[in-house]
Amino acid sequence: MPNLNSDEKFMDFFDETGNTKSAEYSETNKWKIMIVDDDREVHTVTRLVLNDFVYKNCRLEFLSAYSEKEARLLIADNTDVAVMLLDVVMEEEDSGLKLVNYIRNDLENDEVRIILRTGQPGQAPEKKVIFDFDINDYKEKTELTSQKLFTTIVSSLRAYESIHSAKVSKKGLEKVVEATKNLFEVQSIEKLSNIVLEQITNIYSSNIKTQTANQSAFVTFKDKDGFKITAGSGRFSKHINDYVKDVLTSDQYSNIEIAIKGGKILFVDDSIIIYFRRNSDMECILYIDGIPEHSEIDESLMEIFRNNISSAYENASLNNKLHDSQKEIIFTLGEIAEARSKETGFHVKRVAEFSKLLAIKCGMYEEEAEIISLASAMHDIGKLGIPGSILNKPGKLTQEEFEIMKTHATIGYEMLKDSDKDIIKIASVIAYTHHEKYDGTGYPNGLKGEAIHIYGRITAIADVFDALSTARVYKPAWEIDKVLQLFREERGKHFDPEIIDVFFENINEILSIYENLKDRG
Template sequence: MTLDDELVFADESDDTQQDENELWDILIVDDDPEVHQVTRLALKYFEFSGKLLNIASAYSAKEAQEMLSKQKFAVILLDVVMETDHAGLELARWIRNDNNDTHVRIVLRTGQPGQAPEREVIAKYDINDYKEKTELTSNKLFTLMYSCLRSYRDIIALHRNKLGLETIIKGTDKIFAHHSLQEFTQGALEQLSALLQANEGAFYGKIEGIAATYDKQNSTILAGTGRFDQHISRKLEEVIDSDKERIVQETISKGGEHFADDYFIGVYHSHLNRKNILYLDGLPPLSELDRHLLQIFCTHIGVAFDNVSMIEEIELTQREIVYRMSEAVESRSKETSNHVKRVAWICKTLAQDIQLNDRDVDVLYMASPLHDIGKIAIPDHILNKPGPLDDEEWKVMQKHAQIGHDILANSQLEVLRAGAKIAGDHHEKWDGSGYPNNKKEEDIHLFARITAIADVFDALYNRRCYKEPWHIDKIINLFQEQKGKHFDPKLVERLVARLSDIVAIQEKYPD
């Protein structure tokens, strides 16, 4: 823009100054300053969808390219002939192909129609309109701008919804892969924030949110993003702004949704006799479509939330039953129930260390306490004999592995089937000298190999009816001696590497 232009339009910038998110960004690209002046005058009071124009100027294709590399525009009024006879055409090609901007509406304006015939240009270049400068009267320029901006608005709306749909599709597997209610809720909250921020051009800041439950007059935060991510397990009313607390409490009381200028609160009744609460702060201005998408998302994610809650409750119940069954067996052998807890945690530590997938880690953690379930069929006088077993007694004791396998093997539950493999194989040895089936090396199920190490370590570390606890150095020496004989050598190495964590488990669950 020349100095004359700045003087002519100085008052205009003052009169129409608004937040940049409330303006349509337009770029005039023409080497004739007078074209810029006339266009600005004609569009000085133009308004579309409640927003004025923010008009920028470039006086060459090169200058326009630099501007377009840094900023997005809704409409470009582009001269054909500038530095070269086809500078405008080459710029249009660069915008679409190199700058990868398919949204901006490009209107070619030419004072020399013969230089770029309309049919050829329309067919060859991805432009949206072609006008001779002489035909662009003030009224026609208004009409042109309405047409371009309406088209741009609709394209951006479609693109935004496409991004939101892609976000949900990409995030769905991550959300529903979580077995933890907190992880699920965190994933859902992040996907919703991403959906609402899938916008082209304007930056509205970061959406921050809270997902919580309300049960028996108390709210509990399950997940948070932004400044709320450090407030898990706190009450919702303790962390929201005081000026919004009354509205939030009223919405919780009556249910439903409340939309404000920059925040949203939704309360949804659960069939688990509680309420699910979603609070979003720092929202951009929401269209009716945005609000509708938000309502749909919240309603359906609430159903999924309840389903995950029930799955988690089922898994907790299953884990509790396994513990109770295992504790019953251990109580017969006068060992403590904490033995099965320690074995489970040692197994989980080693499984994570060798990078088993999350589901296998969970299954092993829940199934490993069943390793001695077969002892339920072993007579008390053998099970609790304080001294060494004779040959006949040892043969009876060895049967507990096969018995444990047979008790669990026909279950339809994944955890109990895993328990069958563990019970049947955890006394097999790496060199094939174990029982009941003389399996060797990797023929022994990995879960059983891990559990064998956990079980032996815990038995040696703690007092038993037939022995005193061993010193840690003596325990490690035994494992080193039995590496590649009794135990999987790689797992022994991981046991030694994680020794401090495993000793910490012993201290956390003492006899």
């Protein structure tokens, strides 16, 4: 047991910056010190001596174990113990050394600094112990005065902090790599924004004493009226499509303006503001609050994360532009076919939107629904091969003319089927099957039921609904009620009954699309 006089026992301790007990210390963040000794007086005296110890504005939290068995359970539950003061001889002569092996090998904890304290140095000779066991200091109890104990704890905490920080940095970097490695595969700005918000809480590594608080975050892009929120979490989840200026306080928005002006990451109060601008038409801000503290490691990790997500957003932006260009070309092709038969180009857009909605409501992923939407725009591309005299005949077609008209399904399929592009392949399927009927009475192949590809069954409903509810060269527009009555009658005949049910369950959205893209004049 250490030889402590009263002056040493009750001395005031100072942290590295000279802070005394009057300084403002963190009461929630503390360094964990574990005392393992079968002598209860050792625990009492150690706590008394280190009672006012402060290191980097944080006090100590003491954990006590009186045997190897207790210590094993305690260290397993407290992986963030910084320093362990360990006796060698407890229930057995080598209990302390067994505990060291358990900590280093079984728990694989190489962070905790282990200070071996022994009152019987002959039982565990220093030279042998230092060589054979992964301990960080060896002290005889008689030599460990209060001042030396203070010095030992400071040096041990320094070492622990360095090791822990290095590990946090390594783990944080691994999280950044893991979080961003698949971001470049995401082509939707909105989806990318949601993924970024999911990953930011996984990446953020606060310092060793900070517990992560509840966080809220949003991603915002600038348009002509300001920064509009694209994705949000926590308290910002209800503010999608709102402008940032209307959501934050004036002080919070001022911080955003500072980040924009500086063109950098800003850590202020409990918030992180990440601003980046990749080109003239893309400015983005990632805003996170509920971060009580941050470290230099956090700043470095956030800088790496910013660079990665900035590149990912630029990639998504370029993909969106390419997608928009492809979409424009596809719609133009569909509209050319419709224009030959003097039908509105809006028919193509409406069928595309109806098809996308039905696909999503039938349980398809948004990516697949978007492809169906684009592909359905070319459902009548085969009309390019039909004579104009038949396409634009104002009256009823003769049987011979109708047989020629029906060939547009096969013509469209032949035009598109050899493409290696997914959209064009799907368009060939839709062109070929959207005139088939569920009861087998359709054309060109008289397919029945689920033998008709679901893409064709979906587009059939979208196409017929729009064809009947809009004016054509050969007929006036039907009233919506009349169209819906026919659809009820054709359930299981012309149309897939399950998809028709989905159609009626979402009729308000169908009609909203119809009104928004309605022919004008």
